[in-house]
Amino acid sequence: MSATAQSVGAKSAGDLSPVMAGMSRKFDLLLVPILFLAITGAFHIHFMLLAGDWDFWVDWKDRRFWITITPIVAITFPAAIQYVLWEYFRVPLGATLCIVALLFGEWMNRYWGFTIWSGFPATLTWPAMLIASALVLDAVLMLTKNWVATAIVGAPLFALLFYAQNIVILAPYHVPVEHMGQLMSVADMVGYAFVRTATPEYLRMIERGTLRTFGGESALIASFFAAFICMIMYTAWWKLGAVGAKMRWMKSIFDKAAKVRA
Amino acid sequence: MKNKIISLLGGVAVIVTSLTALYAPQAGAHGERSQEPFLRMRTVHWYDTNFSTNRVAVNEEMTITGKFLLAEAWPEVIMKPDVAYLHVAEPGPAVAKVETWLNGVPAAKSFKLELGKTYEYKVIVRGRKPGEAHIHPMLNVQSAGGLVGPGQWTLIEGVYEDFTYPVTTLTGEAIDLNTYGFANVVKWHIIWAIPALFWVLYWVRRPLFIPRFLMVQNGEEDALITSTDKKVGIALLIGTIVLVTMSSNSAKEQYPVQIPLQSAIIPVEALPVTPQNSAVKAKILKANYRIPGRSMTMTLDITNGSATPIKLAEFNSANVRFTNSLIPTLAKTDSAELWAKDGLNVQGEPTIYPGETARLEIEASDALWETERLSSLIGDPDSAFGGVLYFQGADGKTYMEEISGPIIPTFQ
Numbered sequence: 001m002s003a004t005a006q007s008v009g010a011k012s013a014g015d016l017s018p019v020m021a022g023m024s025r026k027f028d029l030l031l032v033p034i035l036f037l038a039i040t041g042a043f044h045i046h047f048m049l050l051a052g053d054w055d056f057w058v059d060w061k062d063r064r065f066w067i068t069i070t071p072i073v074a075i076t077f078p079a080a081i082q083y084v085l086w087e088y089f090r091v092p093l094g095a096t097l098c099i100v101a102l103l104f105g106e107w108m109n110r111y112w113g114f115t116i117w118s119g120f121p122a123t124l125t126w127p128a129m130l131i132a133s134a135l136v137l138d139a140v141l142m143l144t145k146n147w148v149a150t151a152i153v154g155a156p157l158f159a160l161l162f163y164a165q166n167i168v169i170l171a172p173y174h175v176p177v178e179h180m181g182q183l184m185s186v187a188d189m190v191g192y193a194f195v196r197t198a199t200p201e202y203l204r205m206i207e208r209g210t211l212r213t214f215g216g217e218s219a220l221i222a223s224f225f226a227a228f229i230c231m232i233m234y235t236a237w238w239k240l241g242a243v244g245a246k247m248r249w250m251k252s253i254f255d256k257a258a259k260v261r262a
Numbered sequence: 263m264k265n266k267i268i269s270l271l272g273g274v275a276v277i278v279t280s281l282t283a284l285y286a287p288q289a290g291a292h293g294e295r296s297q298e299p300f301l302r303m304r305t306v307h308w309y310d311t312n313f314s315t316n317r318v319a320v321n322e323e324m325t326i327t328g329k330f331l332l333a334e335a336w337p338e339v340i341m342k343p344d345v346a347y348l349h350v351a352e353p354g355p356a357v358a359k360v361e362t363w364l365n366g367v368p369a370a371k372s373f374k375l376e377l378g379k380t381y382e383y384k385v386i387v388r389g390r391k392p393g394e395a396h397i398h399p400m401l402n403v404q405s406a407g408g409l410v411g412p413g414q415w416t417l418i419e420g421v422y423e424d425f426t427y428p429v430t431t432l433t434g435e436a437i438d439l440n441t442y443g444f445a446n447v448v449k450w451h452i453i454w455a456i457p458a459l460f461w462v463l464y465w466v467r468r469p470l471f472i473p474r475f476l477m478v479q480n481g482e483e484d485a486l487i488t489s490t491d492k493k494v495g496i497a498l499l500i501g502t503i504v505l506v507t508m509s510s511n512s513a514k515e516q517y518p519v520q521i522p523l524q525s526a527i528i529p530v531e532a533l534p535v536t537p538q539n540s541a542v543k544a545k546i547l548k549a550n551y552r553i554p555g556r557s558m559t560m561t562l563d564i565t566n567g568s569a570t571p572i573k574l575a576e577f578n579s580a581n582v583r584f585t586n587s588l589i590p591t592l593a594k595t596d597s598a599e600l601w602a603k604d605g606l607n608v609q610g611e612p613t614i615y616p617g618e619t620a621r622l623e624i625e626a627s628d629a630l631w632e633t634e635r636l637s638s639l640i641g642d643p644d645s646a647f648g649g650v651l652y653f654q655g656a657d658g659k660t661y662m663e664e665i666s667g668p669i670i671p672t673f674q
Contacts, residue, residue: 016473024472032466062523089474090486092495093465100458103451119354119391123444131454132502135461139499142487165506169450171513172443174520176432180361180368186431186442188524192370193427193439194355200347200402202372206523218522257472258479 020261036101043077043098044105053199055106056114058124058173059191061166062206066128067222071159072229074099074130075137076237078158082141082150083241092142095158099134103127124190132165133158147238155234156227163223294351294398294410299639300337301409302580304648304666306401307331308411309578313397318389320420323360326350326385326399330411331539334378335648335666341405343375345527348383349400351410356395356418357387358427358440367530378664379532380539389418390425390440412581412600433519450509461498538661541568542653546667547621549647553637553673557627558647562665565619572653572661573612577626579649582634584626588612589654602628614653640671 016024047055050073054066082094106127114125140154141147173187184192192201207218294302311328318324336342348362348369362369363384375381385399398413427439474486533539547561566572577584584605609623631637639647648666655661 021469021473024469027472028466028470031471059523088478089471090478090483091465091470091474092487093462096458096461100455100462103455107451119356121355121440121444123440123442123447126444126447126451129451129454131458132506135457135498135502138461139495139502142495143492143499145487161503161506164510165454167510168513169443169447171517171520172446174522175435175517176519176521177429178432179429180363180370182368182370182524183521184370184524185521186429186437186439188370189429190439190442193358193360195350195352195357195359196355197349197351197400197408200349200372200408201370201525202345202347202402202404202527204523204525206525254475258476261476 016261036097036104039077039081039098040101040105043102044109046077047073047102047106048109053204055128056125057191057196057199057204058126058170059185059187060204060206061128061170061173061187062204063218064207064209064222065205067163067219068226068229070128070130071133071162071226072233074102074133074162075155075158075230075233077102078134078137079155079234079237080241080244082137083147083238084245086141086147087242088245092138095134095137095141096131099130103130120196121190121194124194126169128162129165129169130162133161136161151231151234151238155230158234159226159230160223162226163219294413295633295635297407297410298642299580299636300642300644300646300648301340301406303636303639304333304335304337304646305340305403305406306409306411307333307578307648307650307664308399308581309650309652309662311399311412313414313416315416316414317417317419318357320389320392320418320422320425322389324357324387324389324416326387326397327383328399328411329380329382329533330401331380331650331662331664332375332377333648333664333666335646335664336377337644339643341403342377343373343401343403343406345372345404346375347372347402348385349402349408350385350387351398351400351408351413352395354391356389356391356393357397357416358390358425359385360388361386365530365533367528369528371524371526371528373528373530375530376532381530382533388427389420391422392418392420394418410581453505457498457502464494537568538659542566542572542651542661542663544651544663544665546665549667549669551631551637551640551647551669551671553640553671555627556629556631556637557625558631558669559623559625560665561621561623563619563621564614564651564653564663566614566616566653568655568661569616570655570657570659571613571615572655573614574606574608574622574624574651575654575660576652577606577624577649578652579626579647580634580636582628582630582636584628600630600634602626602630605630639669645669645671 051070054060054069060066078095078098081098085091085094110125110127114120115122136157137154141150144150174185177184177186177189179189308328308330314325332343348364350359364373365381383399394415394417396413397416399411401409403409425440428436429439430436477483477486543565545563547563549560551558573589575586575589582600582602584602586606586608587604605626605628607625611620614620645668646666647669651663651665653661
């Protein structure tokens with residue numbers, strides 16, 4: 001297929017020859033899966049190290065730390081990859097691609113590692129949802145065409161939507177139960193029953209600190225705090241993407257491609 | 263030539279590394295022997311441990327009971343048990359915890375415990391994953407880690423698919439804890455995957471990298487986002503927010519009663535001081551560990567403050583029992599593999615009468631010092647040992663006294 005103005009955008013500086021267009025498309029189809037797997041590996045490790053237990057276990061998904069930490073950690077790679085895909089290719093796909101890659105890695109990890117290998121029930125170890133946040137981040141970047149506006153509007157939405165989109169799967173776990181004469185949530189009960197030898201109850205960093213106001217609406221406060229930090233994180237990682245994309249070997253590859261085209 | 267050798271070596275390394283995947287035996291236990299001796303000898307002294315059975319079917323329950331004394335000689339290098347949790351050590355959830363009790367108090371949450379005090383525990387577990395598992399009672403202590411008690415190989419029989427963990431919520435819903443909520447999780451992940459994949463395919467279906475890069479380089483980037491793209495983007499943005507709002511509202515309507523995760527430090531009183539755990543006093547005069555002989559010798563003065571004659575029956579350290587075979591009444595209660603049956607030799611008058619102070623020379627020897635990696639105590643930073651002496655009283659009761667002190671290794 002020739003990369004014509006119609007197939008790429010409204011108009012073009014010049015069409016690629018059919019041969020070059022075919023090669024270009026093969027390059028796309030080769031690079032997309034490689035990029036996907038590379039992002040999966042890198043982002044998954046990053047996310048496991050920084051958001052780890054909060055995302056691993058249902059009895060860590062609290063109204064404060066989980067809501068605060070997860071979006072802050074999760075907006076990093078999307079911001080950096082958005083820079084590359086937007087600035088060089090005008091493809092508003094960075095956040096969605098990163099989050100889909102992350103979730104793919106997480107589901108592989110939870111199924112093969114946690115369930116099949118270690119024997120934990122999947123109800124204890126499911127990953128949080130982040131796709132709504134990513135879609136909004138990409139849409140805001142495309143519509144505003146401005147990374148500063150995306151940092152101010154999109155990044156807070158990324159954080160604010162995190163808890164909201166997960167309520168639908170988390171709510172059943174916060175139903176109360178009585179066990180041994182004590183009040184517990186279903187999530188507490190799941191964590192209690194299925195033994196994690198090295199993860200005793202006290203190790204959970206949940207519901208701690210003094211970030212409480214507005215009638216106990218901890219989740220709301222945590223979401224807004226995360227939204228503020230996400231603005232900073234988005235800016236920082238967008239800039240990090242800019243630094244990473246300045247690698248000379250990439251430039252030389254594209255220079256050669258430009259010469260071939262000329 | 264050099265490159266060929268490097269390539270060859272690299273290839274061999276890859277093949278050898280890959281071959282290791284062919285040998286991946288099941289991890290049955292969990293490295294309890296790898297803990298340094300001071301963590302096992304001078305922290306939690308477990309005793310009277312009892313497993314109700316060593317064979318359970320899936321869904322069948324097993325009860326672990328016993329007591330532990332928290333050492334007064336608690337190492338300075340680890341935190342005191344101000345936050346502790348009664349737990350089970352096992353290789354993954356082979357058995358599921360059903361109930362845990364500490365001195366009659368529910369142990370779903372953490373405790374603040376006192377050194378030098380004794381606690382009685384009960385743990386009820388239910389067979390879950392068929393196979394053989396090494397199961398221990400365990401006390402997790404914040405910043406000190408898991409301190410495991412005596413273990414037992416337990417055979418879990420049956421079929422995993424039969425396992426259930428029925429619970430009734432306070433809203434009256436009967437649920438199976440092993441699977442609860444997961445179908446809903448998968449459903450919503452799939453629902454959200456649809457717009458995500460749509461968005462990815464929407465862009466990937468078009469020429470992606472090289473033509474777009476060239477256009478951006480030529481300053482024609484505005485042409486790359488069409489009016490259709492913008493409309494799709496707006497629809498996606500609005501649709502996403504609407505779906506999030508609707509789904510969260512429906513969940514709140516479906517589950518109107520919700521509570522936050524529960525976490526607390528529960529107060530618990532220790533077992534009362536009785537003559538059995540306070541009447542006998544021991545003072546260590548000298549202690550040596552003879553490395554070639556795998557034996558420990560101690561000279562100590564024992565004062566019998568009880569009302570009955572006593573005899574030294576056992577020295578217990580790090581869950582290893584060195585027992586005096588001359589006192590046959592001592593029952594075996596703990597794990598068989600950590601029992602040095604004739605491992606305790608007592609020199610001196612064996613019977614200590616009420617009010618008397620007697621000097622005893624005792625030797626605790628067995629290969630267990632080596633196999634349980636306790637002989638490495640000479641590598642500990644404070645070169646000290648700890649344990650509990652058990653005395654058999656003429657009244658049929660057992661008297662106990664914690665001991666600890668410095669130890670000198672003997673290399674010949």
